[in-house]
Amino acid sequence: MDRKEILSGKKRIVIKVGTTTITYDETGNINLDKLEKFVRILINLRNKGKEVIVVSSGAVGIGRNVLGLEHKPETEAAKQACAAVGQGRLMMIYEKLFNEYSQLTAQVLLTKESITNKECRRNARQAFDELFRMKVVPIVNENDAISVDELAYGNFGDNDTLAAYVAKLVDADLLILMSDIEGLYTDDPKKNPNARFIHTVSTIDGKLEQMAKGASSEYGTGGMATKIKAAKIATGIGADMVIANGDNIYTINDIMAGKKIGTLFLSKEHRKEMKMEMSPEKAQYRRQAKRQKKEAAKPLANTEKVEALINAGEEKKQVEEQKEQ
Ligand SMILES: Nc1ncnc2c1ncn2[C@@H]1O[C@H](COP(=O)(O)OP(=O)(O)O)[C@@H](O)[C@H]1O
Numbered sequence: 001m002d003r004k005e006i007l008s009g010k011k012r013i014v015i016k017v018g019t020t021t022i023t024y025d026e027t028g029n030i031n032l033d034k035l036e037k038f039v040r041i042l043i044n045l046r047n048k049g050k051e052v053i054v055v056s057s058g059a060v061g062i063g064r065n066v067l068g069l070e071h072k073p074e075t076e077a078a079k080q081a082c083a084a085v086g087q088g089r090l091m092m093i094y095e096k097l098f099n100e101y102s103q104l105t106a107q108v109l110l111t112k113e114s115i116t117n118k119e120c121r122r123n124a125r126q127a128f129d130e131l132f133r134m135k136v137v138p139i140v141n142e143n144d145a146i147s148v149d150e151l152a153y154g155n156f157g158d159n160d161t162l163a164a165y166v167a168k169l170v171d172a173d174l175l176i177l178m179s180d181i182e183g184l185y186t187d188d189p190k191k192n193p194n195a196r197f198i199h200t201v202s203t204i205d206g207k208l209e210q211m212a213k214g215a216s217s218e219y220g221t222g223g224m225a226t227k228i229k230a231a232k233i234a235t236g237i238g239a240d241m242v243i244a245n246g247d248n249i250y251t252i253n254d255i256m257a258g259k260k261i262g263t264l265f266l267s268k269e270h271r272k273e274m275k276m277e278m279s280p281e282k283a284q285y286r287r288q289a290k291r292q293k294k295e296a297a298k299p300l301a302n303t304e305k306v307e308a309l310i311n312a313g314e315e316k317k318q319v320e321e322q323k324e325q
């Protein structure tokens with residue numbers, strides 16, 4: 001099973017854009033050009049018969065700019081005010097762009113309760129179902145002006161996590177997180193030049209979680225840590241998830257076409273299928289590597305250890321040669 005098979009047949013897609021994707025780094029102003037392209041991509045997906053939900057950040061950042069604040073709002077009240085001003089501006093622009101193509105859109109502002117409270121969750125699901133039926137594209141954000149807890153960005157409140165909960169709420173089969181970076185690395189590449197890119201993740205474990213650090217930009221909030229949290233939620237409910245760079249917004253089309261772009265987190269179903277599809281040679285190689293690792297960990301006398309390592313190297317070489325033949 002390859003990426004194309006996994007991604008091209010997706011039906012219900014949640015796409016999250018971070019503040020850094022829809023604004024200019026230098027000024028924090030809205031990148032209208034990119035937003036327009038984004039809206040066209042969304043409408044095109046709809047035209048192909050897909051159902052799309054947008055989770056759009058930007059309220060706080062845009063509000064901060066509209067209000068002319070030089071620095072990130074520090075107090076709770078300042079964040080609330082920025083979000084209230086910015087959300088209106090953001091929706092006004094989305095509305096205008098969608099309207100150019102006669103595509104209806106809707107604002108859905110969620111709070112923690114929309115997910116944690118059973119009744120609120122049912123109401124939210126009902127609203128999304130009806131919007132889908134009416135072929136409207138919902139644009140979701142947190143209700144930052146009143147959700148003070150969420151604005152702390154400590155527990156529930158970041159849009160990566162929110163997007164995953166939305167995917168869960170509507171039973172989406174794909175979650176795309178457009179970020180300011182092309183995907184997950186073994187460490188934050190902005191701080192560690194030796195960090196290596198990870199194309200596919202099938203298991204999210206403690207080691208992987210440790211690789212994912214916080215945000216390092218002026219406008220970003222969650223960093224990679226919240227994206228891993230989102231991946232756990234999304235893949236757990238059977239949705240695949242892709243993190244990709246929003247610099248080139250057309251990347252969304254490439255992801256949908258199954259091109260090897262960004263980091264793909266496999267849903268639990270695809271994880272199982274991949275395991276079953278592992279070739280006997282690869283399975284043998286894995287078993288052998290595991291055995292060697294175990295052997296090397298055994299306390300041996302120094303000379304024995306050296307001998308064991310040499311033998312292990314030879315054995316590995318032989319398996320690799322056999323594989324190549
Ligand atoms: N292991 C990692 N791999 C990639 N990026 C990482 C990693 N750890 C931390 N980061 C940081 O996460 C940032 C992306 O998250 P964030 O700043 O919240 O932006 P956005 O909201 O646009 O996704 C990257 O720019 C990078 O500095």
Ligand SMILES: N[C@@H](CCC(=O)OP(=O)(O)O)C(=O)O
Nearest residue numbers: 018019057058059060159221
């Ligand atoms: N709800 C907030 C965004 C929170 C958030 O996660 O932001 P980001 O890291 O830019 O996706 C807002 O609209 O400003």
